Amino acid sequence: MLHIPALGAKSEIAVYEGRTEESLDLGSWHYPGTASAGEPGNFVALGHRTTRPAPFHDLHLLKRGDRIEAADSAGTYTYKVVEIRVTSSSDRRIVDPGSFGTLRGSSGRYLTLVTCHPLGSSAKRLVVVAEQAVPVSGKR
Template sequence: MAIPRVRIIAEYSDRVRAILRTAGELSITAGVIMMLFCAYLLWGTSAYTARQQLLLQQQLAEEAAEAAKKAQDVAERDKKPEIPKIELGGALALLRIPSLGRDYRYAVVEGVDTEHLKRGPGHYPGTAMPGQLGNFVVSGHRTTYSAPFNRIDELQRGDDIVVEAAEARYTYRVTSQDIVQPDETEVVAPVPGKPDITPTRSFITLLTCHPEYSAAQRLIVYGVLRETQERKV
């Protein structure tokens, strides 16, 4: 006996509704998981960096106090204080950018590996140290792990970038911005963009991903040292 056409259509419709319902439930679940993952990237990673920054900034404060104790003896010997070697992952200096707010302050970590940049902006090993001749190069996240370089695209020519190291406070002046491809490594040369030239000045270069939520290119901010303030005894 033939199955009535109406019954076939009804059964088919029930199957389609069941499939659509299941697909809808899966889509909602996937959406919730994605939202939770995005929340972790934006807030969870930032909480980790905030904890690390407290430790790093405390380390810098202790090292500055120790450097101040040694400064008198160094001055009596009429020598410049030696810049201590910073181990990978250690706190190098405090970075402040006044135009990005009074509360903008990050401890710069030595190293630019994944684990280093989770703790804060990282100094490229092998590039100049703060205040030295050459290029002091710092890389930082733009969207996760507190996103320390999220707003460096707002910097204008003439803005200050302050680097507070144990021996002195160095103030750089922003000179320009650029967007480059990831393989354009000459931006970290001793003279940015001119790898064949010997530096006669002190530069700073800030690097981050561009555009936001992408690593397709690099956003670069360049600056030059304009003032050095030695630590007072």
Template sequence: MIRTLFRGLSQLAITAGAVMLLYVAYEIWITDLFSDQAQDQVSEELREEWSTPAPEPEPDFGEAFAFLHIPRFGADWERAIVEGTDPDELEDGPGHYVGSAMPGELGNFAMAGHRVGRGSPFIALDVLQPGDPVVVETVDTWHVYRVTATRVVDPSESSVVAPTPGGPMNGEATGAVLTMTTCHPKFSTRERLVVHATLEGSVAKADSPDGPAALEEV
């Protein structure tokens, strides 16, 4: 009877392990596939929208409105940024914290993105170094930010997306900054990895159709 019990427990453990492996594979690879397809779609829709004479100025929830370029991640790396940070929005790509500043504005242009799975847009966020360029492309302007700080915080630390990072949520903005947040460490939601950057300058696409020199750095 004991032998039968051990055999049953062993089979149960094997089954549980197989289920866990399937779940991990789904979270890492299958969700990446779905999110990559969604990212391609919202990117294409945004480029098409920009080709019209009068694109909508205010994005709806889940709508792409800008492109994020991080040269440190690769010369051709870009992701469409969607409005909102709910799970549905983050399935499609990096999401803009509703109510935070828009690209190039005074205040904190804040984004969230998955680190592992669902496209993994911020999987390499920890490799960014002070001075690295982060370029945000809008319909008519390139906004160049420079990384100033990277830190790890508790998920409850909402002040990282305040108008002035570290200040009160209803405080006044003291500069034009960009913030990216993601889970930390990889495969965990225990903490948040946060990268801050400061606006270096903006250039009109009419004056630089191929983008600023910062896109060629790193």
């Protein structure tokens, strides 16, 4: 689960394993091969903005410094937004934790949220990058 307080009423977002349309129809999905929440590396989640249930509809409202919590069976991990950018729909660097290296500190633990941009179009991608802000509170 993701909890994004800045999104108000839509702040709770389910994250499913598996790269399927069914996962996207339920919430968002964890991009295969990327880190899990709280682990070193880049935990990447993708979700729709305009089709049901549109969990990332208001992602454009986030600002640098906003808090994002990712929770799983091992614990809850807090991240702070460090970058928001629009990129091409073919940009695969978004899953690489080193691609934004100059913007990140030394935690080595990142969360990247990806959705289509602009609203109603899949021409580009809106990418929100967050870095783990506090020590791991889970078992990892």
